[in-house]
Amino acid sequence: MSVHPEGTGPVLDVRDVDLVRQGNYLLRSVSFTVEPGEHWALLGGNGAGKSTLLGLLGARTHPTRGTVEVLGHRLGKVDLRTLRTFVGHVDPRHPLTSPLRLRDVVLTGLTNTTEPVPRWQPTPEQVARADELIGMLGLATRRDARWPVLSQGERGRALIARALLPRPRLLLLDEPATGLDLAAREQLLTSLDALRREHPRLATVLVTHHLEELPASTSHALLLREGRVLAIGAAGEVLTSDNVTKTFDHPVRISREDGRWAARA
């Protein structure tokens, strides 16, 4: 399978997708397209289907009905494991237990493994690129620190550098700000804005419950409720008080200042 980093066409194309488990619709009639350079927010309450949808976008599961194309490859017609290696997936529940140095954690992005692969050695160019990403994510002074002593915010940014090392065209971020204090969250969002500026063709999909956790560079939004798309389109048009109230089934007022969103009940 060839997926060139500069490939053309949509990064994601989801058409009329249903996902059914034990007779329940976890996703119903979901359709959307993500183009290079777009930054999507995927919002919804608990159990709305966000993680289920992210599993499809990250080539981890198949739809029950409809089609999902990831980087031009239709799920069901390609080997999911191979396709997954072209998608950067940032999961804050990264299951690393050994006390690797931050830079070595980042380098495991190249082998797509949690632990380093025995006898595998990165090239000097790969190490230089890892250091460049570590610097871009504001972690240069923590490069040699070991995983257990890193703060949750530092780990989160290290995992973004790790996911970016193989130069994916698509980056999936699953609640990246969960558990971060205010300063760590702001550092993360600043890093994401910088990343998006420096990689103008990279597409991202960020899952969150909280509008405050959306970077100002968010371009599009998809609101999910009970497995269905409640609203979809340009972030500025979709993230309205009315839509977000319906999404969370709770009255909220949305405001936007300097590109960032806030919600108040």
Ligand SMILES: Nc1ncnc2c1ncn2[C@@H]1O[C@H](COP(=O)(O)OP(=O)(O)OP(=O)(O)O)[C@@H](O)[C@H]1O
């Ligand atoms: N394998 C499965 N079989 C049956 N139901 C499932 C399965 N996986 C998830 N679900 C159910 O599907 C619904 C959507 O789950 P999902 O984890 O996608 O929601 P979510 O929007 O990510 O929620 P949260 O914000 O709480 O993480 C939930 O009701 C969940 O219990």
